[in-house]
Amino acid sequence: MLQGFKDFIMKGNVVDLAVAVIMGGAFAPVITTLVDSIIMPLISGLIGFPSFDQFLAFQVGDGENYVRFGAWLTVIINFLIIAAALYFVVVMPMNKMIEARNKRLGIAPDEEEVEPDVALLTEIRDLLAGGGTPKPGSAADKDPNA
Structure with missing residues (x-):
């Protein structure tokens, strides 16, 4: 106590x-x-x-x-x-x-730390808006379970 x-x-x-x-x-x-x-x-x-x-x-x-x-x-x-x-x-x-x-x-x-899920959602939004492919080394390339 x-x-x-x-x-x-x-x-x-x-x-x-x-x-x-x-x-x-x-x-x-x-x-x-x-x-x-x-x-x-x-x-x-x-x-x-x-x-x-x-x-x-x-x-x-x-x-x-x-x-x-x-x-x-x-x-x-x-x-x-x-x-x-x-x-x-x-x-x-x-x-x-x-x-x-x-x-x-x-x-x-x-620098402001960006959470991985927010970074991934931002990339998805940008890809949908621009119609491009993910950049090498982006959050989309990383395994979320690693």
């Missing part, structure tokens, strides 16, 4: 997930500060107010009950701004660095 638990915990995907959650928690303040201290003040300067909280707000019944569609709109816009900041500040530069490193080291981009 304990061995099964140990095997589960030590699987690579569980450890990777744990590291990703911890790194995400540590990185969240970086992106939040970027959005709150740089991007939102710029937006506030351009449109005059930093949030849409009072946009489409109306009172329901007597008292302090308000429906605020603007608060929901603010959260959606904040999400999109955070996603854009994360993409343009972290993901895109990281992809460029990986691409440059791979080019420098002569590592070719991964």
